[in-house]
Amino acid sequence: MSVPPATLYGLGVGPGDPELLTLKAHRILTSAPVVAYPKPDTGESFARSIVAGYLRKEQEEIAIEVPMRVERFPAAEVYEAAAKRIAADLKAGRDVAVLCEGDPFFYGSFMYLFERLASKFPTEIVPGVSSVMAAGAASARPIAARNDVFTVIPAPLEDREIATRIALSEAFAIIKLGRHFMRVKTLIETLRLTGSCRYCERVSLAEERVMPLAEASDTAPYFSMILGYRGAEKAIRGR
Amino acid sequence: MSVPPATLYGLGVGPGDPELLTLKAHRILTSAPVVAYPKPDTGESFARSIVAGYLRKEQEEIAIEVPMRVERFPAAEVYEAAAKRIAADLKAGRDVAVLCEGDPFFYGSFMYLFERLASKFPTEIVPGVSSVMAAGAASARPIAARNDVFTVIPAPLEDREIATRIALSEAFAIIKLGRHFMRVKTLIETLRLTGSCRYCERVSLAEERVMPLAEASDTAPYFSMILGYRGAEKAIRGR
Numbered sequence: 001m002s003v004p005p006a007t008l009y010g011l012g013v014g015p016g017d018p019e020l021l022t023l024k025a026h027r028i029l030t031s032a033p034v035v036a037y038p039k040p041d042t043g044e045s046f047a048r049s050i051v052a053g054y055l056r057k058e059q060e061e062i063a064i065e066v067p068m069r070v071e072r073f074p075a076a077e078v079y080e081a082a083a084k085r086i087a088a089d090l091k092a093g094r095d096v097a098v099l100c101e102g103d104p105f106f107y108g109s110f111m112y113l114f115e116r117l118a119s120k121f122p123t124e125i126v127p128g129v130s131s132v133m134a135a136g137a138a139s140a141r142p143i144a145a146r147n148d149v150f151t152v153i154p155a156p157l158e159d160r161e162i163a164t165r166i167a168l169s170e171a172f173a174i175i176k177l178g179r180h181f182m183r184v185k186t187l188i189e190t191l192r193l194t195g196s197c198r199y200c201e202r203v204s205l206a207e208e209r210v211m212p213l214a215e216a217s218d219t220a221p222y223f224s225m226i227l228g229y230r231g232a233e234k235a236i237r238g239r
Numbered sequence: 240m241s242v243p244p245a246t247l248y249g250l251g252v253g254p255g256d257p258e259l260l261t262l263k264a265h266r267i268l269t270s271a272p273v274v275a276y277p278k279p280d281t282g283e284s285f286a287r288s289i290v291a292g293y294l295r296k297e298q299e300e301i302a303i304e305v306p307m308r309v310e311r312f313p314a315a316e317v318y319e320a321a322a323k324r325i326a327a328d329l330k331a332g333r334d335v336a337v338l339c340e341g342d343p344f345f346y347g348s349f350m351y352l353f354e355r356l357a358s359k360f361p362t363e364i365v366p367g368v369s370s371v372m373a374a375g376a377a378s379a380r381p382i383a384a385r386n387d388v389f390t391v392i393p394a395p396l397e398d399r400e401i402a403t404r405i406a407l408s409e410a411f412a413i414i415k416l417g418r419h420f421m422r423v424k425t426l427i428e429t430l431r432l433t434g435s436c437r438y439c440e441r442v443s444l445a446e447e448r449v450m451p452l453a454e455a456s457d458t459a460p461y462f463s464m465i466l467g468y469r470g471a472e473k474a475i476r477g478r
Contacts, residue, residue, distance in 0.1 A: 012372070019263035022253070022368060026262060103368075105375040105382045106389075118379065125376035127443075129261060129342075129366050133251070136344040137364035140357065143344045147393040147415075149404055150345075154386040165388055168404055176386075204366075 003093035008086065008121050010104035010114060011097045012128015013050045017204035020129045021051065028126060030054055032097035034089045036062035036082065038109055046223075047099035062086065062096075066109065076112075083116035090121045103128040107152075107175065132173050135200035135227050138210045143227065144171040155180035159187050166191065166228070174226040181220035185213065188226070197228040242332035247325065247360050249343035249353060250336045251367015252289045256443035259368045260290065267365060268293055271336035273328045275301035275321065277348055285462075286338035301325065301335075305348065315351075322355035329360045342367040346391075346414065371412050374439035374466050377449045382466065383410040394419035398426050405430065405467065413465040420459035424452065427465070436467045 009028050014020035021029070029035065029051055039045035045063060048055075055061075064082040067075055086096050104110040104125050117123065132152065136143035144150035148170035153162055155177045162184065166172055174184055188194050199216035201209040201224040213226060248267050253259035260268070268274065268290055278284035284302060287294075294300075303321040306314055325335050343349040343364050356362065371391065375382035383389035387409035392401055394416045401423065405411055413423055427433050438455035440448040440463040452465060 012368075014261070015366075017263070019266070020261045020366065022259045022261055023265060024256070024258035027258070103372040103375070105380070106372055107383055107385075107387075108381075111381040111384055114381070123379070125379065127254075127259065127368050127372035127376040129251075129368055130372060133342040133345055133366035133369060136342070137366040140362070140364065141344070142347075142350040142353070144346055144391065145350055146346075147395050148346075149393070149396070150391040151404075151408070152383065152389040154388070156386050157388070165407055168407065169390070
């Protein structure tokens with residue numbers, strides 16, 4: 001007798017504070033027999049560390065080892081192999097919860113598993129709190145309001161590309177800073193917007209650091225962003 | 240003997256499904272002696288309806304009646320009066336949880352209370368799941384990935400302003416559709432992007448409707464959005 005296929009869950013686990021999981025993510029996480037997560041080839045899985053306190057030792061864990069060169073398109077073979085292993089569990093009737101930092105579909109790597117598995121198995125995405133929202137909360141200033149245009153700009157883009165997007169936005173987040181941080185910081189100084197920007201690092205974690213961009217040091221980890229708001233004068237225009 | 244001032248919470252309650260509250264929002268909501276929320280002058284409060292099942296009758300409720308003309312800057316007097324009433328509770332040592340649909344600082348009205356109260360009382364913002372993330376989950380397609388530029392564009396902007404922002408984005412969300420829906424739909428047809436867009440309405444609720452934009456009817460409520468993804472050909476460029 002064949003077992004009905006189980007469900008693949010893309011589980012948003014939020015920006016870092018374990019209490020920022022949704023009730024739904026918590027329920028699915030604690031009841032799934034199999035939990036999968038990305039993990040750098042050296043070091044710990046950030047997604048797993050967020051939910052570590054909720055895991056039970058009876059749960060099977062699948063660590064998907066992703067090469068550390070974050071700038072490059074992750075090796076297709078890694079996700080191919082992980083998809084095969086997850087598919088085996090699903091075929092055996094075991095639900096698999098894939099842990100996704102922040103939200104699964106917002107700049108996440110879950111899409112690589114999704115595109116390989118979603119057409120073959122029942123799939124559900126559980127949205128999560130994005131680090132952008134957590135950065136707004138931590139910096140005690142609205143991210144965007146009323147009819148503001150809000151743009152998320154990855155730092156690896158060229159200066160000219162970044163500047164053009166900023167010019168057309170009342171509010172913006174520059175993500176994936178890492179080794180691009182000083183270049184972007186200099187660009188923002190050139191645009192005379194430093195005073196409108198906050199630097200946000202590891203938001204919602206104990207190590208959280210949030211400060212005016214002018215006070216930030218010269219290095220930034222991958223899990224950091226700049227939140228900018230240049231809407232003050234535009235708001236007066238009545239938009 | 241004076242009572243120490245209590246804490247003002249801006250509580251993100253997510254896009255609509257009560258299970259999409261965070262564990263933190265649930266904890267604070269169920270322990271706060273006072274709960275405040277915006278409410279249209281006619282009809283029910285959407286924020287309150289999301290958490291109705293978690294409220295206890297011992298909790299004091301403050302309904303902030305907001306005039307229905309959503310396009311106009313809400314009357315300052317309404318928030319002035321609400322801030323005074325909330326301040327009285329805080330001074331008396333009673334924590335106040337203000338319910339915010341989605342995330343408090345992402346196109347929310349909480350900012351009007353925040354700017355009146357945060358300098359006078361301990362204030363904490365609890366980030367929430369935005370309806371943008373929930374729309375991505377419901378439409379079973381990534382919102383943004385890799386080095387995509389993602390832009391949130393309010394529908395009340397003029398066609399030319401909307402088109403310029405779309406042109407500079409791999410991914411976009413057009414929010415606050417309401418009476419602007421047909422104009423925006425026509426604009427997207429003119430830009431030949433209809434095939435890349437999904438229409439998302441009341442996401443995560445029982446009444447959720449998600450479909451290709453081409454199949455959407457001619458009217459849209461305020462709680463609806465268009466999610467667009469035009470990155471396919473750009474992704475090939477290797478960005």
